[in-house]
Amino acid sequence: MAHTVLICDDAIFMRTMVADILQQAGYEVVGEASTGKEAVEKYKQLRPDLVTMDIVMPDMGGIDAVREITEYDPRARVLMCSAMGQQALVVEAIQAGAKDFVVKPFQPSRVLEAVQRVLA
Amino acid sequence: MALDSARYAELFRSESQDQLATINRALLALEEEPGSAGAGADVFRAVHTIKGMSATMGYHAVAEYAHELETLLDRMRGSGDRMTPVVMDALFAAADALEAGVAAASESAERTPAMSEALENLGSAFGVGRPAASPAAAADGQPDPFDGPGVILRIxxxxxxxxxxxxxYLVARNLAAIGEVAAMSPPLELLQAAAAPQGFAVRLxxxxxxxxxxxxxxxxGDIEAVQVDMAGRARKRPATPLDTAVSEPVSAGPRQAKIDLARLDTMMNLIGELVLVRGRLLQLAAALxxxxxxxxxxxxxxxxxDLQGxxxxxxxxxxxxxxxxxPRMVRDAARSLGKEVRFExxxxxxxxxxxxxxxxxxxIVHLLRNAVDHGLEGPQERAVEGKPATGTLVLAASRDRSAVLVMVADDGRGIDRARVLERARAAGLVAPDTRELDDAELLRCIAHAGFSTKEAVTSLSGRGVGVDAVVxxxxxxxxxxxxxxxxxxxSTFTLRLPPTVAIIRALLARAGREHYVLPLTHVRETLAYDSRVVGQDGGRDVLTLRDEVLPLRDLRDVVHLDAPQVxxxxxxxxxxERGGRRGGLVVDELVGQEDVVVKQFDPAHGALALFTGATILGDGVPALIMDLGSLL
Structure with a gap:
């Protein structure tokens, strides 16, 4: 059975892109969220195998969302999506419970490698 | 994973050379401006990089030396006011010892006396003691964090x-989940700040x-190599921290791969041969x-x-x-002679x-040394001449159509024409009644094997290569x-070079039954023989071209061809044309234009000096490549 994914990003463009990359590789995108708050709610509701999480989002940022999701489910697997130059924030997200990260602009191979590592 | 393969050894050497060049460049900058934090940081970073690479290779002697040098450099940071000439000399000597160490690096190489001496001198010059002999005991007395139980990882x-x-950071997190990370080198804080991929060591x-x-x-993620050393510190050698194996910034410039030069040479030779075969193929096809x-x-x-291009x-x-x-070589040469030279x-x-x-x-080294040694005057002589005390030496490269020009220019005393003339007469290089030498004749004389106007040859430029060897x-x-x-x-020497060796564009000229190759670099134009433009002037053949009278030679005479002209x-x-001077050469026929592969050859003793190489033409016949400039 295909792994299920929840994609969280405030930009439709980025959500579409991540969804395309993952769907082409056989993953099942079960939901999308455009704010941190929505991400937490959808996680509780959908219980996906994997969450891709943008760092900067309105109405609760990605890092706080990771923290809430991990508190709710310590085994949650979250992959951070970062822009260049956000090293410090990525480390903070990992400390909050994220498993791995990818850096924009996305290269499909790198995204899939990271996803495989997180789901391993 | 075996890191000590020949490929890595080659990479180690070439990258270390780059780093050593950086060190020398930065030291020169530091000497100019003793407080320069940027130059100091460059030296430090380059030494650090060499340390990491040599540790990765298992070249312990170099790694430990670099480590101690780094420790000393660290203590010297922010002490621009104490960068005396003595300290600078010690730094240059330390860089030399590092270079020698890199050149001789192997797993079994031991520390050389030169290394110990360099550290000793640098420490005493700067007024700090030499650091503890082993990096295992850090300078401030703290125990080496790698000295302890556990597994040593090199990543x-x-x-x-x-x-x-x-x-x-993720490596540290993952390892913390399966054990205790007792030490990391470089420390995690430094690693986390790194902008380029790193090598590092962990005691777990x-x-x-x-x-x-x-x-x-x-x-x-993104791990290229992991070595897990379960024996940990059981071995005698301390685990020198291992770091920057990859020193290039990740995103800068085009994608690059280092290729073995021997391979490029082989490709170049193959394409050379292929070009030859192409010539033949074209001939055969045309015939069919x-x-x-x-x-x-x-x-x-x-x-x-296209492939050749x-x-x-x-x-x-x-x-x-x-x-x-x-710059380093010029600096050392100038200093040893007590001269002040600004090198650009x-x-x-x-x-x-x-x-x-x-x-x-x-x-080029020879020309630079000549300039420092003979061309540029000492400060006192320059003062007498009304010149600034510091001499200027310029090494400049530029493009000129299809050629690359390399110029070595100094503002020194110039070559003594009278003295050269005197010696040239004595040596029978010029007619006894010669009154004056122009620049080309002057060069021809000083480029004559064994010709020297310096009775006492100095230690600097007397080492074998003369101007004759340069030419x-x-x-x-x-x-x-x-x-x-x-x-x-x-004086200014200008070297005109083809941008690449091996293959040149050339005209094929025939004299009798022989073909000669005339490189296009020097060819201005060709014209049909016309008795109206050819004449005699003062007993010499001349060509009148657009109101200009040029010397004219006949290829048959030049190559001593006896067979009568048809x-x-x-x-x-x-x-x-060469150097602004022109001449004409009469040939039986211009056969065509061709790319020829230059085969170097050692001319037999007494052979005509006007040939610079040989080639095999499209029809498989060998031909000599002629240096047209030498006819002027």
């Missing part, structure tokens, strides 16, 4: 890793197996007159041409790669064939040398 990140600092106290440990490291075959052959020929381009490197070695390098980005550039290094080397590579010198104002045959004239 290297992949080239192209994005956010390597965060990946290193764990019960996990080697396989589990490796899996945990690799799960962090089959259209389909002709088209195919033409297409093949075009592709071979690409391969040639792949061998091109900026001259700065070699020029950057010279221009055109570092101009590209030359790598093989050609390597060949040119020695001649011969440049000519053998298909180039030429020009000289301009003005008494009291200085009566009534239409002959042709090649007008050539």
């Amino acid at each position: 290297r990140q992949s080239p192209g890793t994005t956010m390597p600092g965060v990946r290193a 106290v764990t019960r996990a197996s080697a396989t589990e440990i490796e899996a945990a490291v690799r799960a962090a 007159g089959d259209d389909a075959l002709d088209d195919t052959v033409q297409a093949t020929a075009r592709l071979v041409g 690409e391969i040639t381009a792949s061998r091109m490197v900026p001259v700065g790669q070699v020029f950057d070695r010279f 390098v221009e055109g570092r980005d101009i590209e030359l064939d790598r093989a050609l550039l390597d060949e040119m290094a020695e001649p 011969n080397r440049v000519r053998a590579l298909g180039g030429s040398v020009e000289l301009r010198t003005v008494a009291g104002a200085g 009566v009534g045959a239409e002959r042709e004239i090649v007008v050539f």
